[in-house]
Amino acid sequence: MSCPALPEGFDFTDPDIYQQRLPFPEFAQLRQTDRVWWIPQPHGVAGFDDDGYWAVTRHADVKEVSTKPEIFSSHLNTAIIRFNEHIHRDQIDVQKLIMLNMDPPEHTRVRQIVQRGFTPRAIRALEDALRERATRIVAGAKEDGSGDFVTDVACELPLQAIAELIGVPQQDRSKIFDWSNKMVAYDDPELAITEEIGAESAMELISYAMNLAADRKACPAKDIVSQLVAAEDQGNLASDEFGFFVLLLAVAGNETTRNAISHGMHAFLTHPDQWELFKRERPASAADEIVRWATPVMSFQRTATQDTELGGQRIAAGQRVGIFYSSANHDPEVFDRPEDFDITRDPNPHLGFGGGGPHFCLGKSLAELEIRLIFNAIADAMPDVRLAGDPRRLRSPWLNGIKELQVNYG
Numbered sequence: 001m002s003c004p005a006l007p008e009g010f011d012f013t014d015p016d017i018y019q020q021r022l023p024f025p026e027f028a029q030l031r032q033t034d035r036v037w038w039i040p041q042p043h044g045v046a047g048f049d050d051d052g053y054w055a056v057t058r059h060a061d062v063k064e065v066s067t068k069p070e071i072f073s074s075h076l077n078t079a080i081i082r083f084n085e086h087i088h089r090d091q092i093d094v095q096k097l098i099m100l101n102m103d104p105p106e107h108t109r110v111r112q113i114v115q116r117g118f119t120p121r122a123i124r125a126l127e128d129a130l131r132e133r134a135t136r137i138v139a140g141a142k143e144d145g146s147g148d149f150v151t152d153v154a155c156e157l158p159l160q161a162i163a164e165l166i167g168v169p170q171q172d173r174s175k176i177f178d179w180s181n182k183m184v185a186y187d188d189p190e191l192a193i194t195e196e197i198g199a200e201s202a203m204e205l206i207s208y209a210m211n212l213a214a215d216r217k218a219c220p221a222k223d224i225v226s227q228l229v230a231a232e233d234q235g236n237l238a239s240d241e242f243g244f245f246v247l248l249l250a251v252a253g254n255e256t257t258r259n260a261i262s263h264g265m266h267a268f269l270t271h272p273d274q275w276e277l278f279k280r281e282r283p284a285s286a287a288d289e290i291v292r293w294a295t296p297v298m299s300f301q302r303t304a305t306q307d308t309e310l311g312g313q314r315i316a317a318g319q320r321v322g323i324f325y326s327s328a329n330h331d332p333e334v335f336d337r338p339e340d341f342d343i344t345r346d347p348n349p350h351l352g353f354g355g356g357g358p359h360f361c362l363g364k365s366l367a368e369l370e371i372r373l374i375f376n377a378i379a380d381a382m383p384d385v386r387l388a389g390d391p392r393r394l395r396s397p398w399l400n401g402i403k404e405l406q407v408n409y410g
C-alpha cells in the first residue's frame with residue numbers, strides 16, 4: 001500500500017505540516033482519487049501493531065465512520081492520532097475513563113446522564129451571564145487600544161462558560177482556568193510547560209471536581225453538578241466519573257471554542273465584506289460558517305473492530321482510521337465554493353462538531369451561543385477592529401489553533 005501522489009513521508013499526524021498551512025491541496029488530491037488512503041507511519045505507534053492508518057477525507061465517508069461505533073470503535077487510542085512518543089499504554093487506559101473514548105452501551109449510559117446539563121433550557125439559562133461577560137471582556141480589550149486578541153478576548157469566555165455551567169464558585173475560577181490552560185498547552189514546545197505539569201494540572205482539576213461532586217451529593221444545590229451526581233432515581237455519576245467529565249469539558253470546551261473565536265475574528269478581518277454584513281444583519285448562520293471554515297478540531301481517530309470495507313478499501317480489524325473533519329468541511333460534493341467564507345451559507349451541513357454519531361459534540365449549542373455573543377459584543381463596541389499582524393499558528397495536528405493574533409481594537 002502506498003500513496004504515490006503525495007510527497008514522500010507525508011503524514012497528517014505530523015504537527016510540523018500544520019505550522020504553515022492546512023494540507024488542503026493534499027486532502028483535495030485524496031478526495032478526488034481513491035476514497036480512502038493508507039498513510040504509512042514507518043516507525044509505528046507505541047501500543048499498536050500497525051504501521052500506518054487509513055485517512056478518510058470525504059464528507060460521506062467521515063459520516064459513515066462516525067455513525068458506526070460497532071465497527072469503528074472509540075475505545076482504543078482515542079482522539080488524537082499523533083506520533084507515538086506522546087502516547088503510552090497507561091495513558092490510553094486512563095483515557096478510557098473519558099466518555100469520548102467509550103463505546104456503547106457504556107457511552108450511552110454516561111451520555112444520557114450528562115446531557116441533562118446541556119438541554120436547550122440549561123443553555124438558555126446561561127445566556128444573560130455570558131452576554132454580560134462577553135460585553136465586559138470586549139470593553140476591557142477596547143480600553144487597551146490594541147493587543148493579542150487570543151489572550152485579550154478569545155480565551156476567557158469559553159472558560160467562564162464551563163465554570164458557569166458546572167457552578168464553580170467565583171473564588172475558585174482562576175485555579176480552574178490555570179489548570180485548564182496548562183493542560184491544553186503542555187505539548188507546545190514554545191511554551192515552558194512540560195507534559196508532567198499538564199498531567200499534574202489534570203489530576204488537580206479532577207480532584208477539585210470530585211470534591212465539588214462530594215459537596216453537592218451531601219448538600220444538593222440548584223446547579224448542574226447536583227443534578228448529575230445527586231439524581232439517584234434517574235441514574236447518576238459517581239464522583240470520579242464526574243471528575244473525568246469535568247476534565248473532558250476543560251479540554252473539549254475550552255481551546256476548541258477559543259480557536260473558533262480567534263479564527264472567526266481573523267476570517268472577518270480578512271473578509272471585510274463579511275464583517276460589514278455581520279455588523280448589519282447579524283445572521284444566525286455565521287457561527288456555523290465560522291466552525292466550518294476554521295474546523296477547530298481537525299480530526300479524530302477510530303479503530304476497526306472487525307474486517308470491513310470503506311470507500312472500496314478493505315480495512316482489517318485492529319487498523320486505525322483517521323477521520324478528517326477539515327477535509328470533509330471542504331468537500332465540493334457537499335459545499336458550493338467551499339473555499340469561500342460565507343456567513344449566510346445555508347444549509348451548512350459541516351462536520352465541525354462531528355459526523356453525527358453517538359459522540360456528536362455535546363457542547364454545540366453552548367459553543368454557538370458563545371460565538372454569537374462575543375461577535376455581537378465586538379460588533380457593538382469595536383466595529384472598526386483591524387488586523388495588526390499575521391496570526392501565529394498552534395503547532396498541532398489535531399487542533400486548528402491560533403496562538404496569537406495582533407489587532408487594533410479601533
Ligand code: HEM
Pocket residue numbers: 066099100101111162248249252253254256257260291295296297300351352353354355356357358359360361362363364366367
Ligand atoms: C465532542 C468539536 C465545543 C463538549 C466533540 C467532537 C467534536 C467537537 C469534533 C467529537 C464528535 C465525534 O466524535 O463525533 C467541538 C468544537 C467546539 C466544541 C469545534 C467549538 C467550536 C464544545 C463545548 C463543550 C464541548 C463548548 C462543552 C462545554 C464536548 C463533549 C464531547 C465533544 C463532552 C464528547 C461527547 C461524547 O463523547 O459523547 N466536540 N466542540 N464541546 N464536545 Fe465539543
